[in-house]
Amino acid sequence: MSAWDWAVLASWLSFTILYGLYRSRGKQTTQSYLLAGKTMPWYAMGLSIMATQASAITFISTTGQAYVDGMRFVQFYFGLPLAMIILSMTAVPLFHRANVYTAYEFLEQRFDRRTRILVSIVFLIQRGLGAGLALYAPAVVLSVVLGWPEQVTTLFMGLLVIAYTTLGGVKAVTWSDVQQMLLIFAGLILALVLAVVRLPEEIGLLDAVALAGAAGRLNAVVTKFDWNDRYNLWSGLFGGMFLALAYFGTDQSQVQRYLTGRSIAQSRLSLLFNAMAKIPMQFFILFIGTMVFVFFVFERPPLLFQPADLKNLEREPAYSSVVRRFDEAHQVRRESARAYLEARKRHDPAGQTKALRTYRQAQASLDQARAEAARLLGAGPDTNYIFLNFVIRYMPVGVVGLIVAVIFAAAMSTISGEVNSLATVTVMDVYRPLVKSGATDSHYLWASRGATIFWGLYAVAFAGFGGRLGSLIEAVNIVGSLFYGGMLGVFVLAFFFRFVGAQGAFWGVLAGEAAIFYCWRFTSISFLWYNVIGCLVVIAVGCLLSLTRLRRSSAV
């Protein structure tokens, strides 16, 4: 990076941290530290919810996902607006009226302390793993940009987040998120404009769209149903809705955002804002990935986007034969792409068909050469490096710093929200009921700060495993899906099944989690369905146990 890029990045980092701290100034209590004194307006909560969800992974990995697999990942979000409506009608008023710090506190009011603590622990495990992954993504950025070891960059990022989250609490997190989300929107627009501008002069936006579509990269909707297919309309609508219900309804990192609202109406609006904005935003990010794909139709892409892997590959004896096949395929793809566009302009269907076949065959050969190169090294997918590689090699001075700042902004907003919620659950759902009840407010405030530091350091330690998990965006969603079904099930029981008691809820969660882990280990069912299966098992077991108890007690 140039000096200008560094200046842009450093200014942004300083500004966002200082701004968050400025907005959170004043005397703090546990309620102001963890719930911002319930004073937040809907737009701040809405942007904060989006910022917490849009991590660095969203930029690094989603664009790469579009490059290799097209836009069908957008379907993953189709269930989100439906989930937002259901939560606005149920969870938001219930949580607000219960006047709770965490979603799990509500479970004690509805069932018992044992269920509250069980679900809190499931959350701490799941979100702790997620925070580590969210921290690993920007470490990938810095390691590529600076050549620093990922451990050093992870520590640097982690310490920054720990500093402002510990000092400012949820207010600092929310107001920093607002700034970060605005930068993210600006960065996205700039990235798309520059990706199109960097195409060869004679290739316009419509030509680029045609080439992306011809390579099957504009597959935004797949209507064919398949249990094992991760992304289609049905898994997106149903599986995605259950995942979003679980994420926004039971995950404290999201629930805490809308618990800070000054009224139920403000919290509802923040969720509906997210319902409207999320799908177009994801579509936009994926579309950037497809434009990067088209850019590399004309510019030779690296055989592997992970620089260290590419260097190691060059030492392999088979390297020259793989790279020769890759170069030949790239050349054929470029020429057939031009031929296809010319045939389209001439309205020549036979010419289009011929060029299209060659173009797709060349694409298949390129993919084969890349897969073989990865196999030679035993390397994982390089999806997370594609967008970064494009930014660093082809973006102008200053813009590189801005895009890197966007990725940092996204990462910091996610990690700060997660660390803040982990600390809240640790203190309010575990420490206060089990370790030290009845202490002063200032004691819990300091305990919250201590827990924030602990979870920040935990995320730094866990981030070391991030590199072994392939595509990060999928890894995060898979880890989430292993736990969300059980958590969602118990909240559905709490909201809608009044006859279900504490025993049913507790054993239902355990049975639901067992069913999910069985599906994960022993079946090929796509992870999006785990949420549905887990939730249904919790409901079934919870209802059965409670009905059995009711019958027994009425028989007695």
Next chain:
Amino acid sequence: MTKREIRSEEPPPLGGDWFTLYALVVLYLLVLIALFAWFTQANTPEATP
């Protein structure tokens, strides 16, 4: 009724009621899916004439 409960009945700031707003969000989702389906079909050519 407590003050908090009264505030919970607060209508959406732009007027109307909550159910109308929810219906609009569902309609918006359907329009988006239809647009994306059209976008996919219009931009994924078949290799056979």
